[in-house]
Every structure is written in C-alpha cells, then in structure tokens.
C-alpha cells in the first residue's frame with residue numbers, strides 16, 4: 001500500500017515508518033525540516049517537505065495514497081489550530097479520490113482522565129486541561145468517515161522504547177545527574193506502550209482495514225512510576241529518587257505536571273480482539289536493563305534524526 005505519513009521523522013512517526021517499510025509498504029513521509037529529507041530517504045521513506053499549516057504543498061501526495069496517517073504534532077500555542085487544520089486537509093485529500101481510503105489520527109490516553117479501573121473506548125472522556133481541545137479533533141476525524149473513507153483514532157499510552165517521548169524526563173536526569181524527581185513520590189501509574197508495539201498496531205490498522213472507530217494502544221501493565229524509576233536507576237548503576245510536590249512541579253512544568261501526576265489504567269482489549277494485536281512488551285520494570293541500553297544507543301536508530 002501507499003501510505004502518506006505526517007511526522008515521519010518524529011518519535012512515533014519514525015517507528016510507524018519503519019514498521020510499514022519492513023512490511024513492504026511505500027511511505028511518503030511529511031517533514032517540515034528540510035535537513036531531515038536525506039535521512040528519511042536513507043531509511044526508505046520518500047520525503048515530502050512541507051508544513052502542516054500549508055497543505056497546498058503536500059495535499060496532492062496525500063490524496064494519491066491509500067492510507068493517510070497523522071503522527072505530526074507542532075508544539076506551542078498554535079498546536080490545536082495546526083492539528084485541526086491538518087485533520088481537515090487530510091480529510092479533504094482522502095475524499096478527493098473516488099477510492100477506498102483510511103485516515104488514522106493520533107490522539108492519546110490523556111483525553112480519558114484518571115482512573116484506577118481500566119477505561120475502554122466507550123468510557124466517557126474527561127480530558128486533562130493540557131489536551132482539552134483533543135476530543136473535538138477526535139470527533140472531527142471520526143465524523144469525517146463516510147462513503148469509501150474510514151477513519152481510526154489511535155490513543156497511545158505514554159510511549160517508551162528508543163529515544164524520545166515522556167520517559168526522557170526520567171532517563172535524561174538519571175543518566176546525567178544520577179537523580180530523578182518524581183511528582184508526589186511517583187505512586188501513580190501511567191498507561192504505557194512500547195514504541196515497537198505501537199508501530200505494529202498502526203501496521204495492523206492499515207493492513208486489516210478496521211471499521212471506523214477508536215483504538216487504545218496500551219500494554220496492560222500498571223507499574224507505579226516510582227518502581228519504574230527504581231528499575232531504571234538499577235539499570236543505570238545507581239542514583240537517587242527525590243519527591244517533587246505537585247504544586248512545585250506545576251510552577252516549572254505548567255499543565256504538563258498534572259499529566260505526569262496522572263494515575264490511569266487503560267484497556268486495549270479492543271485492539272487485541274479486533275486486530276489480533278499482542279504487545280510484546282508488558283512490563284517496563286522487567287525490561288528496564290534492555291530499555292535503558294536501547295535508550296543510550298538509540299541515536300543510531302531513528303528514521304530521519
């Protein structure tokens with residue numbers, strides 16, 4: 001299949017590109033960083049240089065592909081507007097061809113809010129303030145389905161594996177200072193997923209052509225952050241954990257602090273049942289040594305870094 005992938009050089013997008021290419025698909029990867037084009041090409045991605053904000057530069061490439069996968073994300077105050085404009089442009093491109101198309105939109109589990117019992121795709125949304133805008137974007141993508149166009153929303157847990165993502169917040173200070181601060185001591189659990197397993201879920205969505213709908217992508221574990229940090233400390237050869245009161249963390253991190261303090265359980269039974277998706281990684285703690293080594297050497301691996 002021909003796949004148009006935004007954010008092809010990003011943390012999630014590069015893993016999705018790798019898995020699609022390994023499975024024999026052609027990937028046209030959008031990047032707004034021209035210097036990334038060469039390394040994307042080296043990784044087997046056909047680079048399309050363009051900006052989410054200016055679809056005129058890339059929409060015709062998207063329109064020509066069987067699947068359109070949105071993994072790009074622009075940080076900053078314009079993030080919601082840029083993301084909405086990108087979804088609208090992708091929907092328009094997908095509808096412009098009178099042919100079967102799949103649009104995959106990447107959301108995240110933070111739209112679900114906290115819960116100590118597993119939430120599924122039918123659970124009511126209680127988004128954290130940092131992603132208050134996200135549910136309407138999910139709806140835009142889902143409501144855009146019709147005729148020959150199907151749309152899927154993927155809600156990954158916090159992604160681990162390789163270099164990138166939120167776990168950098170643990171691993172970087174641990175490697176450089178031998179110390180990690182954990183909000184309110186880290187008794188909370190994040191819903192998480194390994195990068196390679198997440199990429200496999202995208203591959204299955206694209207290859208198995210699901211009905212329109214939402215798919216959670218989490219590994220089923222519920223490991224307190226404190227225990228994860230201790231396992232990484234051991235893998236790194238020692239260090240210390242320091243509690244960080246939430247109010248103090250908010251001064252430094254703003255609304256991200258509430259997201260890091262989230263205590264959440266999320267079920268991915270739907271993806272297991274309907275896509276035959278079985279995550280290979282189901283514990284960070286048990287794989288901490290491998291993950292730490294992987295993180296240290298990951299500079300050699302990403303597409304388009």
Ligand SMILES: NC(=O)c1ccc[n+]([C@@H]2O[C@H](COP(=O)([O-])OP(=O)(O)OC[C@H]3O[C@@H](n4cnc5c(N)ncnc54)[C@H](OP(=O)(O)O)[C@@H]3O)[C@@H](O)[C@H]2O)c1
Pocket residue numbers: 006007008009010011012013030031032033036050051052053071072073074075082106107108109155156157158159160164165166
């Ligand atoms: N990482 C996680 O743990 C996680 C968990 C759940 C959900 N998510 C969601 O998944 C999505 C991707 O996350 P990520 O961690 O892969 O982010 P990322 O590593 O920052 O990748 C995003 C990519 O978007 C591209 N981009 C940014 N602004 C652009 C623009 N104006 N035009 C075109 N491309 C642009 C950038 O690539 P170029 O510089 O090459 O253009 C960047 O590498 C986000 O929506 C995020 O909220 C992430």
